[in-house]
Amino acid sequence: MMLAIKRAPRGARGFTLIELMIVVAIIGILAAIAFPSYQNHVTKTRRADAQAALTAFATAMERHYTENRNTYLGAAAGGANTGAPAIFPTEAPLEGATKYYDLTISAATRNSYTLLAAPKGAQAGDGSLRLLSNGVREWQKDGSTWVEWNN
Incomplete structure (x- = not known):
């Protein structure tokens, strides 16, 4: 007893290798x-969390x-005026397991303070953020110049 093998009709044989390679190339270009x-969006979102x-x-x-x-004096760990805060978490974002910024008090006097968020890990290289007691909010975008951050 012989089994007959049926062939697909001429127009329904599937994709050629060329067609498949074109699709792969298009997907690669879109991914690139x-x-x-x-990545840019993720970085901006993490920065907003730090803000x-x-x-x-x-x-x-x-x-x-x-x-x-x-007085703002004594807000840092151990009653100090600078360093890791004793009155607030030391990392941002405040929720979630992975932290992308270290929060510190970079200066405190009786009547003023400067708070700093320094990037770390995957966020390193994005530039530090600082907030002054008079409401000035700045981002060190290029590593040297402080510019006002906008929400």
Whole structure:
């Protein structure tokens, strides 16, 4: 008993190798365009999280000011005036497992303070953020010049 093998009709044989390679090339080109754009968006989102954390940190500094006889002094760990904060988390974003910024008090006096968010890990190279007690918000975009950050 012989089995008959049926062949597909001439127009329904599938894709050629050339057609498949063209599709792969198109997908590669789209990925090459989309991935850097995605990475840029992720970096900006992480920076926005750090900006929000600095704003919340400033609120904690104001609370410290009112609770400590109108002074910003002693808000850092161990009652110091600079360094890691004792009154607020030391990393941003505040939620989630991976932290991309270290938060510190870079200067504190009786009547003023400067808060700093320094990038780390995957965010390194994005530039530091700082928030001054007078409301000035700055980003060190190029590593040397401070520019005002916009929300």
